[in-house]
Amino acid sequence: MSDPIKDVLKTQEELSDILLVFDKEKKKIMAVKGIDQNGNLETVEPTRKNENQFMRVDKQGDLFSNFFSNFFSQLKNPTNFSFFKIPALLAVDTSKELQKQIDNPTAEGEQLMKQHQIKEDKQKNEINMETAQTNPETSEYKYKPEQIDWETLNHLGLSKEKLEKMSLLDPLLKGYKTNELVPVSLNLGTAVTKMDARLSLKQNDEGQVVLAIHGIRKGPNLNFPFFGHEFSKEDKDNLLQTGNMGRVVNLTNPKTNEVMPSIISIDRLTNEVVALRTDFIKIPDEIKGVKLSEQQKQTLMEGKPLELEGMISKKGTAFDASVQFNADKRFVEFLFDRNDTKLTQSNLQSQTQGAPKNFRDKELDNEQHQKLKDGQTVYVSGLVDKKGKEYNGYITYNKETNKTDFSFQNPDKIKDQIKPSEAHKTQTAVNSEGKTNEATSNIKEPLKSGQINPDDKKQQQQQEESNAPAKSKGRKI
Structure with a gap:
């Protein structure tokens, strides 16, 4: 009869891996125990006696990748070590073989080390991804400006100078989507298309760096499979309500058939459905x-x-x-x-009803804000356009539409200057308001612009006939 406790322990060993480490200074293979508060690696001799102190890690690929990235980022002086992932049941025996290779290198031993070593370039890539998410200013660049086909971008109304002035080139080169919508013009010769979109850079199948345009959609397309995943009603409700689906699903790369455990969210600027592999998820402490x-x-x-x-x-x-x-x-x-x-x-809009305190990143002082709330025109200076140039102008707040209108000229003065002429008043009164003036009161067709008198013989005759005394309709005797 089998021992249930031993069976559970055996199952745990079968489902877990052990981290072995090669200390480059001490030239020794050790088993990882953990990391202390100061970021120093804690290790023990890889013997049967110490097995209960070995750090065990879930064998599943995405969970291990996430664990190791977080582990590696906390480690002090990580370049001093090389790590190996070994099945728990083989850890002690494999550690002996790895130590033999360190002491007396052979081609066979080198192959064993390569088989189990966690590659350093993967370690660095994982850490760079984590750094880029938490602090984009310090992350490394994924692309170089010279890799971009600037001639093609010029046809889209974009240039290197324009992207730099909009502070968008730097995040693009780091592999991010622009965090704002960018106006894009596509001239096809016989047709011109203009649209707002988020931009990103990516490599095509030939390895060329190309621009990806993420245009605005009416809504997320959740009625068709997404990389092999069909959205359930709960998935759709979560995505539409919070922007996040709320669970991990397996997506399939259509080119390689690789299965990728991923989470799914909605790009709230464009309504695009976006997925992220779980091995790229970095959770802060x-x-x-x-x-x-x-x-x-x-x-x-x-x-x-x-x-x-x-x-x-x-x-x-x-x-x-x-x-x-x-x-x-x-x-x-x-x-x-x-x-x-x-x-x-609609709730969000109603909460923001009222004259704004800020206009185009310019904060209004209390006097300006009060005038705007009172329906007055406010002069604002020091506004900055997307090219970095300053400009000034006048703003007014429309309570009915909850919009703030901008004009380079004072709209109050423009109203005073544009007063209707007497001729225009007559035309409006007769044609639109049903009123009359004596000279044109009996003309049947609409008056022309500026007309205050009959314009031709027909209109003159209509006016004169209507002014003539009415004939008596009494009975003859």
Whole structure:
């Protein structure tokens, strides 16, 4: 009869891997135990006696990739070590073979090391991805300006200078989509198309760097399979309500048939459906002062929403909110605007009713803001266009449409200058308002622009006949 405890332990070993490490300074293979508070690697001798101290990692590819990236990023002096992923049942024996290769290198031993080593370039790529998500300013560039076909971009109304002035070239070269919509013009010779879109760079099948245009859609297309995944009613509801699907699904690369565990979100600027592989998800250890437990991290890793209490805002006040990892933004976002208050688009608009305090990134002073609320025209200076040039102008707030209108000329003075002439008043009164003036009161057809008297013999005759005394209709005797 088998021992159930031993069976469970054996199953755990079969489903887990052990991290072995080669310390380049000590020239020794060790088993990883963990990382201390200072980022120093903790290890033990890879012996049967120490097996219960070995760090065990889930064998599943995407979970291991995420774990190792986070592990590697916390490590102090990571370049001093090379890591190996070994099945738990083979860890002790394999460690001996790896140590033999270190002490006496052979071609066979080198092949064994390559088989189990976690490649350093993959380690670096994973860390760069994490750095880029949390701090784009320090991330490395994915593309170079000279790789871009600027001649083609010029046909789209885009140039290197324009993208630089709009502060969009830098994030594009780092592999990101622009965080704002960009006007794009496509001249086809016989037709010209203009549209707003988010932009990104990608490599085509030939390895060339090309521009991807993410145009605005009326809504996300959720009625057709997405890389092999068919959206359930719950999937659709989640995506439409929060922008995130809330679970991990397997997507299939149509070119390679590779199965990719991924989360799915909606690009809220364009309504494009966006997926992110789970091995690119990086969960922070702390959010707004709240340290995440392993269980909370796993919840976010699975694309699910997580309720957090006691977070601290920049102003030092405590607040609670739901958070969730967004595949488009590639970071954990707050959901309190959509989840907790359940605001619809119309609710959001009604909440923003009223004269704005800011106009085109220019903050109005209290006097200007009050004038705008009172329906007066306000002069604003120091506005900056997308090319970085300053300009000035006048703004007015329309309470009915909840829009702020801009004009380079004072609209109040324009109104004073454009006063209707007497001739125009007559034309409007007769044609549109049903009123009359004595000289044209009996003309049947509409008056011409500026007309205040009969224009021809026909109109003169109509006017004279109508002015003649009416004939008596009395009975003859």
